[in-house]
Amino acid sequence: MRYLAPDFVVRSFLDITPEDVRELSPDSLAICVDIDGTVTDFHAPEVPADAQARLRSFSDAGFLTFIVSNCSGRRVTEVHRLFDDLVTGVVTPFDCLGPEDDDDTGRSHRKPAPDMLLAVAARYWVTDPATGVERTPRPEELLMVGDQIFKDVIAAKQAGAPSVLVPRLGNRDHVGVRVAQRPVEAVVRAALRLPVRDEDWPHRLTPVRHR
Template sequence: MALNFLKPTYSVESVYDLSVAELKAQGIKAVLTDLDNTLLAWNNPDGTPELHQWLSELKSAGIEVVVVSNNTWDRVEKAVSDLDVEYTAWSLKPLPRGILKVLKQNQWQKDEVLMVGDQMLTDVWAAHLAGVPSVLVKQLIESDMWQTWLNRSLEKLAKKIIYRKNETLIWHKSFADAVKAKEINGN
């Protein structure tokens, strides 16, 4: 299939749909996540109560959350300073270097992590290049940082090509539903 490298392994509506029980059932030890419009709305640096609750639940269960961002070190450090999560910046996604760096530092296997993000051209592609499963989520808010408009435009075109026949991008309400759909459909 054309552009297969942009097709996510799974798709869920939100990062918050990745529950502890569902992650543990799949043997996931860590969630690697994009920052802007995935974990935090780019214009809301404090996050939401739902975000803090989700992070607390994962931490209590021993599941690590690591931000893998293309932003500067200063920007990412400032954004995650109250979240108690690891991070790496200047990841240069879609290059896999940020993901591979985190895997090596923590000695995680590729099947023990998920890379979660709201963009196919950066997050999903980087996950494929790193050999880790990807989870595409809906962007938290419709507006983006100005640098992202080109990616969003190209992504719309890519979605039309990837999902043009009988297949559609389905947003699942839970990770378990996304896993089940992949098992049934085989893709």
């Protein structure tokens, strides 16, 4: 079960501050954020102003910021339109296609696969805080934020990155997720002693103590 546990919980992406990340996850140099249910409602056509401000607060504080989304089809273009100006990079499964993968539809690169996080670690540059030298970030220096254990948390675990679990934002959901995954997630959350009811989620970034 510990394999399914996030490293942190908080009631909203909006409540994660650069100061709290520096204090509680001091190795993190980049924030990688899921979209649907985390930053916006499912397939929302706009990014709320408070979420835009929160993303910008991380870049202003010197973090790299990434959108790491399982989106497909026309939503890929929309996601780039919504987020390209707000973050360091937008990464979708299509950014993980190999040059020889002619029949690769991108499916195998979706979370819970670690591929998008590993792509971030391989392709972007950070300034090493100790030496001031530019280098690629290590996967453990990425902090993944998402609303699904079976997508976001496991993708982070497989990449070797810490993760933050937030409760799903909004009431809409992909039908497969609603039917197949949410009930299982509720059971897993209870077993891991993670917050279940709305009022149980902490207002500040809180480490999960593994028992």
